Amino acid sequence: MQNLVNDNLDRIKTYHRQGLPLDDDMIFPHYEGLSLVNVPGTIAQLLEAPAFGRPPLDQSITQSLNGPYKKVVLLLVDALGYDLFNRLMGSEENSMWGRYGDGAIFSPLTSVCPSTTASALTTLWTGQAPASHGIIGYEMWAKEYGMLINNIAHSAASAKGDTGGLSRSGFDPYNFLDTPLFGTHLQRNGVVPTTFIHRSIAHSGLSVMQMQDVNIHTFIDEADLCMSLADHINRQPELREYIYVYYSDVDTLMHHYSDNDQRVSLQFEFFSKLFEQAFLGDLSQSAAKNTLLILLADHGSMTTPDEPRFNLTNHPELLDCLVMQPTCEHRLPFFFVRPGRLQTLKDYFKRSWPDDFELLDVDQALESDLFGKKPHKKNIRERLGDVIAVSKGNAYLWWADRPNLMAGRHGGLSHPEMLVPFYALPLKRL
Numbered sequence: 001m002q003n004l005v006n007d008n009l010d011r012i013k014t015y016h017r018q019g020l021p022l023d024d025d026m027i028f029p030h031y032e033g034l035s036l037v038n039v040p041g042t043i044a045q046l047l048e049a050p051a052f053g054r055p056p057l058d059q060s061i062t063q064s065l066n067g068p069y070k071k072v073v074l075l076l077v078d079a080l081g082y083d084l085f086n087r088l089m090g091s092e093e094n095s096m097w098g099r100y101g102d103g104a105i106f107s108p109l110t111s112v113c114p115s116t117t118a119s120a121l122t123t124l125w126t127g128q129a130p131a132s133h134g135i136i137g138y139e140m141w142a143k144e145y146g147m148l149i150n151n152i153a154h155s156a157a158s159a160k161g162d163t164g165g166l167s168r169s170g171f172d173p174y175n176f177l178d179t180p181l182f183g184t185h186l187q188r189n190g191v192v193p194t195t196f197i198h199r200s201i202a203h204s205g206l207s208v209m210q211m212q213d214v215n216i217h218t219f220i221d222e223a224d225l226c227m228s229l230a231d232h233i234n235r236q237p238e239l240r241e242y243i244y245v246y247y248s249d250v251d252t253l254m255h256h257y258s259d260n261d262q263r264v265s266l267q268f269e270f271f272s273k274l275f276e277q278a279f280l281g282d283l284s285q286s287a288a289k290n291t292l293l294i295l296l297a298d299h300g301s302m303t304t305p306d307e308p309r310f311n312l313t314n315h316p317e318l319l320d321c322l323v324m325q326p327t328c329e330h331r332l333p334f335f336f337v338r339p340g341r342l343q344t345l346k347d348y349f350k351r352s353w354p355d356d357f358e359l360l361d362v363d364q365a366l367e368s369d370l371f372g373k374k375p376h377k378k379n380i381r382e383r384l385g386d387v388i389a390v391s392k393g394n395a396y397l398w399w400a401d402r403p404n405l406m407a408g409r410h411g412g413l414s415h416p417e418m419l420v421p422f423y424a425l426p427l428k429r430l
Helices: 005-013 036-046 059-065 082-089 095-099 117-126 165-169 182-188 205-210 222-235 249-257 262-280 342-352 362-367
Strands: 071-077 105-110 139-142 147-150 192-198 215-219 241-247 291-296 327-329 332-335 357-361 387-391 419-426
Touching (some): 036 059, 036 117, 082 095, 082 419, 095 262, 117 182, 117 205, 222 241, 222 262, 249 262, 342 357, 342 387
Parallel strands (some): 071 241, 192 215, 192 241
Antiparallel strands (some): 139 147, 332 387, 357 387
């Protein structure tokens, strides 16, 4: 294995914070070559397509990848953070990744801020950070629609069972992103963009918004995915193609049980064995020789036990400071504060959670490139509110009007949330 962990991990941990009051155990997104934002440009380079989005990954990685390739397969395992993958890769049950490690290139990368799926996946389809593409959190204030919106369900944040309901307010997923899309860029430059995605979300608003001009293949379960993926590549091994594979079960289990639960490790073990048997085992030699497999995650996670002191229904004095419920993520809430109440809010945090949160000034966070380098989307400032709370330890804030059943979360800047694995394997080496 070309293990780039030590050097790149040190570089990530010491990356500048430009005066932001962040603890040493927090990770600033490394948008200068060691972040998700640099992955699309790297893939374009590997497929001999013109440059796209932000510059490619750091040379320590790209020089090891060699290339060019006919095909790049990006396996995106939702919530498979670097810490979790590193732990599972070294276990006997998940030895596939360790066993092929001699031929792999392995490095940590950072997610984006916020470290959440809607923001991170949009980065992978635009080559831009959240402040530039504008999808800045799970829930987001959208002034143009006069509501808080859910960026996954494309519904009003308070709505239940109304997936896609934003269309009644004039929301058009085909035109909401006003930045070039990776699929369109590849398609125009002789590379076929393809995705394999579970049939339940293949035509969701988020998928439609991100995957324009992309050939979409749906799957029912892991066996269907792995066998169909091998069959697809074997049929046209010489076709220049980018294949994006999205697998979400690790994330689903993590939210219910936390990433330390055996269910998570068993699920990844099951997936890994099936992937080895039904995909790698069935891939023809002619297809494998020009194919690069990249395993990546959108974010990691943090175990967050249910604690009433983090439930905002128990803090009416704080809620009275706000013009609306917080937005973004429970581990990185944005607050829209009533006029004249900002200091009251800050005092309340110091009194109620003195060691659990760091409050950031929104303008300072933007100027410090926390959400990405300029140019920023013109209306990004209005989506961020007045102050940002960065969670420390396992702290979070819960404001939904339903029971808190989540044992694991993400969105914040902790080491487990922000670090993701980049594991690249040229299949000709198998």
